[in-house]
Amino acid sequence: MKNKLPVVDFSRLAGDSPPGTCVVCLGGFAASDEVRQLGNCRHVFHRACIDRWIDADGFTCPLCRSPLLPSPEEEEEKRLIVKIFTTIRSFPLSIMNLQINLFISNLYVENYL
Numbered sequence: 001m002k003n004k005l006p007v008v009d010f011s012r013l014a015g016d017s018p019p020g021t022c023v024v025c026l027g028g029f030a031a032s033d034e035v036r037q038l039g040n041c042r043h044v045f046h047r048a049c050i051d052r053w054i055d056a057d058g059f060t061c062p063l064c065r066s067p068l069l070p071s072p073e074e075e076e077e078k079r080l081i082v083k084i085f086t087t088i089r090s091f092p093l094s095i096m097n098l099q100i101n102l103f104i105s106n107l108y109v110e111n112y113l
Contacts, residue, residue: 001054001059001068001069002036002051002054004039004069005036005037005038005039005050005068005069006036006037007034007035007036007047008034008035008036008037009031009032009033009034009035010029010030010031010032010033010034010035010044011031011032013035013037013044018044019043019044022035022044022045022046022049023043023045023062023063024045024046024049024050024052024053024062025046025049027046029044029046033046033047034046034047034048035047036050036051038050038061038066038068038069039068039069039070040061040066040067040068040069040070040074041061041063041064041066043061043063043064045062050062054068
């Protein structure tokens with residue numbers, strides 16, 4: 001589990017509006033602290049704190065209880081969404097509008113008719 005949660009310096013998370021304290025130890029974060037950001041909920045913890053949590057069979061976020069990592073199905077769904085939008089962004093504007101309208105129409109038919 002730990003090998004799927006990369007370790008970064010807390011200072012690298014500055015653009016993500018990181019929290020001021022770790023809810024496991026209630027200590028503050030310093031710029032040079034090694035932290036892990038969870039794959040699902042994006043909550044941030046000191047590396048040592050979340051590693052101890054995982055070692056004690058904690059497979060959910062200590063703060064919100066969501067799984068530490070997305071399921072394979074969720075990962076595949078995200079990958080497909082990125083692929084769709086990347087493809088659509090490459091279309092000229094007129095074709096893109098047509099594609100979006102078709103997509104919305106199909107959603108409507110699938111969900112309401």
